[in-house]
Amino acid sequence: MSIFSLGDLAQSYMLQRRGLELKNEMSRLNAELTSGQISDVKSVLAGNFSYLSDIENDLKTLTGFKVATSEAAQFADASQIALERVHDTASALGTKVLTGASIAVGPVLDQIIFDAEGDLDAILSALNTSQGGRSLFSGTATDMAALVDTSTLLTNLRSATAGATSPGNLIAMANAWFDDPVGFAATSYLGSNDSLSAFRLSSTETVGVSITANDAVLRNLLRSVAVTAIVSDAAYAFDDAEKRVALKAIGDDLFQSQAELTALRANVGSAQARIDTITVRNAAEETSLRFAKGALLNADPYETATKLEDVQFKLQSLYTVTARMSDLSLVNFIR
Numbered sequence: 635m636s637i638f639s640l641g642d643l644a645q646s647y648m649l650q651r652r653g654l655e656l657k658n659e660m661s662r663l664n665a666e667l668t669s670g671q672i673s674d675v676k677s678v679l680a681g682n683f684s685y686l687s688d689i690e691n692d693l694k695t696l697t698g699f700k701v702a703t704s705e706a707a708q709f710a711d712a713s714q715i716a717l718e719r720v721h722d723t724a725s726a727l728g729t730k731v732l733t734g735a736s737i738a739v740g741p742v743l744d745q746i747i748f749d750a751e752g753d754l755d756a757i758l759s760a761l762n763t764s765q766g767g768r769s770l771f772s773g774t775a776t777d778m779a780a781l782v783d784t785s786t787l788l789t790n791l792r793s794a795t796a797g798a799t800s801p802g803n804l805i806a807m808a809n810a811w812f813d814d815p816v817g818f819a820a821t822s823y824l825g826s827n828d829s830l831s832a833f834r835l836s837s838t839e840t841v842g843v844s845i846t847a848n849d850a851v852l853r854n855l856l857r858s859v860a861v862t863a864i865v866s867d868a869a870y871a872f873d874d875a876e877k878r879v880a881l882k883a884i885g886d887d888l889f890q891s892q893a894e895l896t897a898l899r900a901n902v903g904s905a906q907a908r909i910d911t912i913t914v915r916n917a918a919e920e921t922s923l924r925f926a927k928g929a930l931l932n933a934d935p936y937e938t939a940t941k942l943e944d945v946q947f948k949l950q951s952l953y954t955v956t957a958r959m960s961d962l963s964l965v966n967f968i969r
Contacts, residue, residue: 689927696920699836703913705766706833710843710906712765717845717899719760721892724855727753728888731862735881743866743877750862755784757859761847771847772825780825780847781856790821791860798870801880805861812857823848835912843905851898855891858884 727750734746758781761771768776781787794811798804811817819827825846832842845852865872865880872880 703835707909713770714902716760716763720757721895723753723756731881732885735878747866754859773846774828775826782822787822801876808861841908851894858887
């Protein structure tokens with residue numbers, strides 16, 4: 635009967651190789667236990683990476699949409715806040731104007747008209763708001779303010795209404811100037827008439843939040859406030875009765891503008907709601923994809939810990955055997 639054995643050098647090499655294998659295995663299991671993911675993806679997927687690639691591509695796409703939805707939400711929220719400021723200012727002015735049209739005389743009447751310039755300044759400031767470096771109400775010209783300052787706007791309006799002989803004539807001339815493409819739009823509106831592109835928030839959905847300061851609703855409101863601010867000008871020489879006639883017409887226009895502005899704000903609110911819905915839907919889809927990826931790649935912590943303990947025991951046993959073999963000698967063998 636033949637007996638085969640390994641020489642000392644071969645046996646030493648075999649032990650070293652086995653030790654290296656166990657160390658590598660222990661490092662792999664430690665990494666899996668720490669990260670929670672398997673190291674050998676190829677063996678788990680049996681070489682078929684298409685499903686995993688689709689999941690990872692979808693996750694990258696959703697990451698881009700997450701930025702877009704955040705940007706759209708901030709833009710819509712800022713627009714809503716600005717329109718709320720415009721609405722509140724115009725509402726307060728409308729109440730004062732109609733009150734003045736009914737009972738105010740002399741200095742009280744003039745003070746109401748004087749206050750309108752400050753209200754116009756507040757409205758222009760709101761419509762010139764920018765968010766993230768982009769003007770909200772300038773259309774595609776997001777790099778510039780939507781409107782000129784209060785002084786310039788009133789100067790332009792005074793030039794357009796010079797020679798008005800009655801409150802009705804003043805209002806008619808102001809209406810014509812604000813509606814004329816070479817009037818307000820050319821001299822006082824600084825933005826673009828092209829609407830801002832809608833935000834793409836998913837592979838199938840877009841949401842538009844595009845309102846310009848030259849939209850009819852805002853233009854009409856600006857006209858009413860601006861005319862209120864100039865109705866006491868000495869150039870028109872209106873007496874108190876004529877001023878009250880002008881304020882009555884302007885007050886009615888202001889309340890009509892408020893109703894239209896409420897509808898405009900409702901449209902922005904609808905856009906806000908859609909953005910929120912899409913954001914939640916995208917987040918749910920991302921969670922689902924991460925769960926699917928985890929089902930493919932996540933390492934079972936209990937199983938990994940058990941394997942790690944087994945490898946540690948084998949490595950310790952190998953060290954023990956190696957130590958004992960290193961201590962062998964002829965004296966010990968024949969003793």
